[in-house]
Amino acid sequence: MKKRILRNSSVKNISRFVSLKTNSIHTVESDLEFDACFHFEFSPQIITFEAQPIGFEYFIEGKLHRYTPDFLVTYKDSYQSFYEIKPKHIAEKDEFKEKFRAQKEQALGGGKDLHVLTDDDIQIYPLLDNLRIIHRYACDERLNSIQRNILNLFKKYGELRIEQVVQYSSVHSSQLLPSLYDLIARQLLSIDMHQPIGWQSPIWSS
Numbered sequence: 001m002k003k004r005i006l007r008n009s010s011v012k013n014i015s016r017f018v019s020l021k022t023n024s025i026h027t028v029e030s031d032l033e034f035d036a037c038f039h040f041e042f043s044p045q046i047i048t049f050e051a052q053p054i055g056f057e058y059f060i061e062g063k064l065h066r067y068t069p070d071f072l073v074t075y076k077d078s079y080q081s082f083y084e085i086k087p088k089h090i091a092e093k094d095e096f097k098e099k100f101r102a103q104k105e106q107a108l109g110g111g112k113d114l115h116v117l118t119d120d121d122i123q124i125y126p127l128l129d130n131l132r133i134i135h136r137y138a139c140d141e142r143l144n145s146i147q148r149n150i151l152n153l154f155k156k157y158g159e160l161r162i163e164q165v166v167q168y169s170s171v172h173s174s175q176l177l178p179s180l181y182d183l184i185a186r187q188l189l190s191i192d193m194h195q196p197i198g199w200q201s202p203i204w205s206s
Contacts, residue, residue, distance in 0.1 A: 026051035038131035049073045058106035081113040088118040137178045138185035146179040163199040
């Protein structure tokens with residue numbers, strides 16, 4: 001099968017996710033797929049991911065069907081899995097389950113797994129909001145002087161609240177916070193992504 005090319009549509013919500021991890025732009029066709037990209041981008045277990053990978057053919061009741069998964073994800077241990085992104089109310093329908101079983105069987109026969117992710121798996125708050133914040137400030141440029149000074153603070157103190165990082169720095173928070181969030185995106189610093197990010201959020205060296 002050829003790779004499926006998504007084009008702008010009045011029916012589907014085509015979005016483009018900029019990934020530093022893969023050094024590419026991923027075109028997706030729903031808000032839920034777009035949100036899934038944030039999880040793939042910042043999961044330390046995932047080394048790369050691809051939207052709309054080359055699909056495969058499968059059979060149901062003797063009829064041939066074509067299928068393009070939403071994503072192909074490769075993990076650090078070389079395990080690969082296709083992912084289908086669907087709202088929960090669709091994933092729970094018998095018609096979807098029947099197709100998914102046939103698709104999964106064919107994927108496994110080709111050496112890859114297939115999983116379905118729903119809004120319950122993806123739209124987890126405040127985790128998703130935090131991933132969006134980190135992604136907004138992530139960059140692939142060299143560390144700047146502000147970031148080097150921030151890292152020196154953590155070498156000295158080990159763990160600091162965001163409020164303390166600002167207090168101990170000589171630059172305004174409007175300059176410091178983007179640099180701080182980029183360090184978290186690079187996984188040079190860590191924060192509890194399952195808690196809302198605020199002035200009292202503790203941060204520590206990764």
